[in-house]
Amino acid sequence: MSAYATALAAIVSREAMRFVQQRGRFLAALVRPLVWLVVFAAGFRAALGLSIIPPYQTYITYEVYILPGLCGMIQLFNGMQSSLSLVYDQEMGSMRLLLTSPLPRWWLLFSKLLAGVAVSILQVAVFLGIAALTGITVPPWGYLAVLPALLASGLMLGALGLVLSSTIRQLENFAGVMNFVIFPMFFLSSALYPLWRMAESSPLLRDICALNPFTHAVELIRFALYGQLNLTALAWVVGCGALFMAAALWGYDPARAMQRRRPG
Amino acid sequence: MTGLQIDGLGFRYGPRVALEDVSFAVAPGQFCALLGPNGAGKSTLFALLTRLMVSRQGRIRVAGFDLAQAPRAALARIGVVFQQPTLDLDLTVRRNLRYFAGLHGLSGRAAAMAIDAALDRLGMLERAGETVRVLNGGHRRRMEIARALIHAPAVLLLDEPTVGLDAASRRAITAHVHDLAAGGMAVLWATHLVDEIGPADQVVVLHRGRVLAQGTAAAIAAGQPLADAFMAMTAGEDA
Numbered sequence: 001m002s003a004y005a006t007a008l009a010a011i012v013s014r015e016a017m018r019f020v021q022q023r024g025r026f027l028a029a030l031v032r033p034l035v036w037l038v039v040f041a042a043g044f045r046a047a048l049g050l051s052i053i054p055p056y057q058t059y060i061t062y063e064v065y066i067l068p069g070l071c072g073m074i075q076l077f078n079g080m081q082s083s084l085s086l087v088y089d090q091e092m093g094s095m096r097l098l099l100t101s102p103l104p105r106w107w108l109l110f111s112k113l114l115a116g117v118a119v120s121i122l123q124v125a126v127f128l129g130i131a132a133l134t135g136i137t138v139p140p141w142g143y144l145a146v147l148p149a150l151l152a153s154g155l156m157l158g159a160l161g162l163v164l165s166s167t168i169r170q171l172e173n174f175a176g177v178m179n180f181v182i183f184p185m186f187f188l189s190s191a192l193y194p195l196w197r198m199a200e201s202s203p204l205l206r207d208i209c210a211l212n213p214f215t216h217a218v219e220l221i222r223f224a225l226y227g228q229l230n231l232t233a234l235a236w237v238v239g240c241g242a243l244f245m246a247a248a249l250w251g252y253d254p255a256r257a258m259q260r261r262r263p264g
Numbered sequence: 265m266t267g268l269q270i271d272g273l274g275f276r277y278g279p280r281v282a283l284e285d286v287s288f289a290v291a292p293g294q295f296c297a298l299l300g301p302n303g304a305g306k307s308t309l310f311a312l313l314t315r316l317m318v319s320r321q322g323r324i325r326v327a328g329f330d331l332a333q334a335p336r337a338a339l340a341r342i343g344v345v346f347q348q349p350t351l352d353l354d355l356t357v358r359r360n361l362r363y364f365a366g367l368h369g370l371s372g373r374a375a376a377m378a379i380d381a382a383l384d385r386l387g388m389l390e391r392a393g394e395t396v397r398v399l400n401g402g403h404r405r406r407m408e409i410a411r412a413l414i415h416a417p418a419v420l421l422l423d424e425p426t427v428g429l430d431a432a433s434r435r436a437i438t439a440h441v442h443d444l445a446a447g448g449m450a451v452l453w454a455t456h457l458v459d460e461i462g463p464a465d466q467v468v469v470l471h472r473g474r475v476l477a478q479g480t481a482a483a484i485a486a487g488q489p490l491a492d493a494f495m496a497m498t499a500g501e502d503a
Contacts, residue, residue: 003369010366014352014359021354094350100314101367102340108367255318 007103008111015082015115019122029077029123030130033070037131041066053194055226063136067128068222069191071146072214074127075120075154076185080177082116083161083168099252106249109162113245116161117154124150142225149224153217156237159244160213166251189215190222213240266327267291267450268313268419273322275308275473282308283473286322290452290466292418295445297461297481298454300470301498306454307347309470310423313452314344327418340368343412347423349404353397357388360396361411368415375414382410386440402433409440419450426460434460458491471498 019026045062052059098108128143138146164177186192188205189212199206209215216236223230273286283305290296300306311317313324315335324331329338351360358379365375383389386406396404405425412420422441426434438460445451453460461467463482467490468475476497477484485493 006366006369006371009371010363013366014355014363017355017359018352094352096314096316096346097344097350097364098367099316100339100342100344102336102338103367103369104336254315 003103004107007101007108008114011098011108011111012115012118015112015119019119025081026123029074029081030127032077033073033127034130036066036070036073037063037136038134053196055223055228055230065194066192067131067136067138068225069189069218071124071127071150071221071225072153072189072191072218073186074123075117075150075157075217076182076214078116078120078123079154079157079159079161080164080182081161082112082119082158083165083177099254105252105254109248109252110245113155113158113162116158117151120154120158121147121150138225139227141227145227146221146224149220152234152237152241153220156213156217156241156244159241159248162248163244163251166248185212185214188212189218191215191218213237216240266418267294268452269323269325270313271323271325273309273312273319273324275305275312275317275319275321281473283312283319286470286473286475288468288475288478290419290450292450293445293448294466295442295451295453295462296466296468298452298468298470299456299458299461299494300454301456303472304456304470305473306470307423308473310344310346310421310454313421314342315339340415341418343415343417343420345405345408345412345420345422345425347425347427349408351396351404351408354395356393356395357383357399357407358392360407361392361414364411365414370415378414378416379410382413383407385413385444386410400433401429402436405429405433405437406440409437413444417449419452420444422451422453424454424456426455426457458489458494461490469494469497 041061041063056064098112099105101108124146128138131137160181164181168177188209190198190209191214195206195209195215198209213236216233219230220233220237223233268290270289271287273283274281275283286305286309288296298306298309308317312319313331315331315338318332324338326338327341329341331338352363355363361379361382362375365371365379370378379392380389383392386409388403388406388410391399391403391407396407399407409422409425412422420441425441426437429437441451441453442462442465455461461481463480463485465481467478467481467484469477469484481490484490
């Protein structure tokens with residue numbers, strides 16, 4: 001195995017083991033979308049009427065509509081949480097350990113990113129399983145077709161987390177990330193309501209939603225769950241992902257990074 | 265030139281000078297203590313030596329490899345023990361070391377053998393299966409030193425490795441690392457505690473980002489206790 005593959009395997013397995021150890025984190029990651037699915041969706045089903053929009057071919061219940069959005073939510077939280085773990089790692093020094101490995105920094109950061117995505121896909125899989133048990137299902141092949149979509153959206157959201165972690169130096173700032181990144185990204189997207197619904201109340205809000213990369217991540221997942229490829233969404237997700245990754249690499253450039261802050 | 269060589273190294277945080285014209289060398293087989301009070305620039309120097317930060321002033325060579333021009337070759341030959349612990353507490357000793365071995369491209373049998381050898385060297389082999397959380401501070405530190413040896417580095421860097429340890433653990437770890445130097449490694453040991461330094465050790469006194477003195481501990485002490493010489497040197501600067 002090449003040194004690159006060895007390092008990737010080491011980073012992914014460390015992340016997986018840490019995740020298994022932190023059962024609380026796993027549970028929280030599952031309970032959050034399930035509460036939305038069971039409680040929130042039940043309340044909203046009566047209030048929201050949904051017409052037939054692609055990729056759906058029949059009338060759907062609200063639970064079915066928000067299922068992809070909640071998959072996206074899991075990945076959004078996971079991406080930000082691994083950015084939190086990066087901030088935490090920086091303070092604990094294990095980020096230093098990672099960065100003193102004799103491999104190119106971009107590979108180390110990409111491996112870290114991929115490890116986080118693997119964990120998020122695991123969470124989504126369990127979530128979809130529980131949703132299926134409560135009767136909220138998608139076509140069988142959708143469960144396979146969604147995997148590459150989850151990989152792409154997970155990488156994009158994880159890269160965004162990396163950018164944040166290269167700028168955030170303190171743990172407390174995660175509350176700020178919640179307020180100013182996670183909530184706006186989630187609520188100003190197509191996760192909870194279709195864009196045409198949004199346009200009815202405010203065209204401006206609709207436009208903001210259409211520019212939100214998270215909207216496209218959700219749509220990519222939504223179409224994939226029904227075995228379809230949404231090319232526009234894919235282009236957005238890949239484009240934003242590349243942009244965020246470039247920004248993250250810039251943020252972690254040793255000639256620049258950590259200069260404003262004295263090392264511990 | 266092998267070992268560690270630093271020439272004319274400088275670094276500033278904005279307008280504040282953290283290091284200025286720092287030059288010294290650590291030859292293979294040498295235990296070199298980087299002695300300086302808190303805030304002398306030791307941690308900045310370590311961040312530059314491990315390429316967490318990059319300076320445009322001066323040059324660092326590790327086993328002959330220029331850290332700026334061949335960073336990967338240079339980093340592959342450095343073992344580091346950071347001041348703050350960098351362990352996953354809920355994983356076993358062996359798991360922690362395997363993660364590190366992977367970062368250095370070692371896997372499978374090669375990694376297992378290197379890990380066992382490093383643990384054995386630090387007298388930690390029988391603890392390989394324990395989770396780090398149950399180990400005491402001294403053993404955790406020993407484990408981090410073992411980890412730094414897995415990839416057989418030519419240069420070992422330790423940033424105040426005995427902080428927070430009791431006297432017995434401190435003595436044991438200081439002795440272990442002296443043995444490693446005697447075995448042919450170039451060791452740079454940052455500290456502000458003079459009792460960790462033997463009379464034959466090399467000493468570089470760093471104060472306010474500059475090298476005040478370098479030579480053997482005996483030569484720097486010049487007949488008086490090293491602690492007094494160190495205090496006189498750094499206090500004289502303050503006056």
